[in-house]
Structure formats: structure tokens, C-alpha cells
Amino acid sequence: METxxxxxxxxxxxxxxxxxxxxxxxxxxxxxxxxxRKYPYNEKNQIxxxxxxxxxxxDGRNYLIDSGMGNSKLTDKQLRNFGVLEQSxxxxxxxxxxxTVDDIDAMLMTHLHFDHACGLTKVAGxxxxxxxxxxxxxxxxxxxxxxxNPNIRSANTYWEMNWKxxxxxxxxxxxxxxxxxxxxxxxxxxHSDGHSILVFEDGDETFIHMADIMPTHAHQNxxxxxxxxxxxxxSVHQKEKWMDFGYSKQAWYTFYHDAxxxxxxxxxxxxxxxxxxxxxxxxx
Numbered sequence: 001m002e003t004x005x006x007x008x009x010x011x012x013x014x015x016x017x018x019x020x021x022x023x024x025x026x027x028x029x030x031x032x033x034x035x036x037r038k039y040p041y042n043e044k045n046q047i048x049x050x051x052x053x054x055x056x057x058x059d060g061r062n063y064l065i066d067s068g069m070g071n072s073k074l075t076d077k078q079l080r081n082f083g084v085l086e087q088s089x090x091x092x093x094x095x096x097x098x099x100t101v102d103d104i105d106a107m108l109m110t111h112l113h114f115d116h117a118c119g120l121t122k123v124a125g126x127x128x129x130x131x132x133x134x135x136x137x138x139x140x141x142x143x144x145x146x147x148x149n150p151n152i153r154s155a156n157t158y159w160e161m162n163w164k165x166x167x168x169x170x171x172x173x174x175x176x177x178x179x180x181x182x183x184x185x186x187x188x189x190x191h192s193d194g195h196s197i198l199v200f201e202d203g204d205e206t207f208i209h210m211a212d213i214m215p216t217h218a219h220q221n222x223x224x225x226x227x228x229x230x231x232x233x234x235s236v237h238q239k240e241k242w243m244d245f246g247y248s249k250q251a252w253y254t255f256y257h258d259a260x261x262x263x264x265x266x267x268x269x270x271x272x273x274x275x276x277x278x279x280x281x282x283x284x
Contacts, residue, residue: 010058110198
């Protein structure tokens, strides 16, 4: 498992599953001739995407950024349509760092699409139950409201089995939530109406988790928005804001979906100056 130390914060990438989605959908209106130079694709024009939660250890507390693909919750049709090659092995990953799901103090949910939220609950006989029973679950109020009352479009990704068992643990926030000293969640909208990012600052060291506004390193271009985004213009404006902020700080950008790079650090001009490769890959 890959790790990154940013000031007081230690980040460790866990195994939350992997799926393959259409490259065109992941890069929206960007021509394949452009995006294919930045990210590999297969013969079906699909790109590999991880769904790997990040264990954030800070000031003696254990946080998880999103929850992974989960296990045994998707139908055969969904597994096929979503290109799921591997489901979560989160328990094993936590065991390797000497933790269990009961040691997680809080879940920092950037949004609640199925590939981020299925790992919150598990099958328990004829019902579902919470996996992280001791954790407070932080998510924006807008996202939490839509999760429970999806529209005709979002009903395809906001599922009752992912929210009903954990509703007593959820603490929604409005615009911004201070999680710990230097760490905050910020509601941005864009990818979903309730989408949030994480920003951590500790002296001269900073990391920004852009979640699905910048799901991979190949989405660095401020104009490259996903076809999956509900509000792509918002995504573009928010990406511009937080990329400019991060460049000025020479911040690390961390990824949940990238199959090749776990994190990238840019200089003040947006040039890559450091990176954390995913194991078994050395991506240029």
C-alpha cells in the first residue's frame, strides 16, 4: 500500500475495488486524440479506475475518505455495466495497517454515488447494516438530501441500501466543515449538486482532495469535465479556483480513482514536480 506524509497527516491508500468506464464519458467533450495522450485505454475504449478509500491518520484519529465499491451488493447486470473487475477488500487492507473497521473515527464522504458509498454498508441476512459503526459520517447537506430523495437521473446512483442503515451516524454540513486543525471539507457542487472536496494545510504543506472534480491526474486541465457531471460548468469554475489555490501552495493533489498515480504535486506554474506511483506502476 502506498503512503504519503503531508505535515501531520499520513495518507494510506486502501483497496476499495476497480472498474472500467468508457473513456469518452470520463473526459466529456474532450476528443480522444487529446485525452488518450494522458491516460491509457483498452480495446473497448475503456479506462481503468480505482475506487480506493484513503486512510487519513491525523492527531491520533483515523478518517476514511470515501468507502469503496463494497462487496456483494451489485447485481450481475450492474457488475457488467459498470465494468467492475474487482470489489473491495477493505478489511484486509485495514488489517495490514493494524486497524479494523471499528477503529475508524469518521468517514469523509465527498459525495454518495454508488462507487463511493457502497462500502458504507454490507449485506446482513435479508437487510443491510453499517460497516463503520463507530464512525461519524460527514457529507454535505445538499448531497444527503438528494441521496434520500433522488431525481430521475440520480436515482441510478443514490441507493437506499447505502443510506438507510447509516442515517443515525450522518452529520451533514452546509458550506464548509472543520474536521480537525487544518482539515476542512468544502461543498463545491459540480460533479453532483452536493459534491465536496477536502483541503488540509499544515504550515507550508498542503494536500487537496478534489474527488470527482479531478478524478485522475489526466483531468488536470481546468476545462476537462466529465460527461457524468450534473453541473459541468460549476465543475470547471471550482476546478479553476482550487487548482489556482493549490498551485500557489505547491500542494499535493490526491486521487481516489486514478489507476496509475496516487498523488501529484505541482509547482506554481502547474508543472508536475513530484508524484506517488501506484504499486506495480511507474507512470511517466
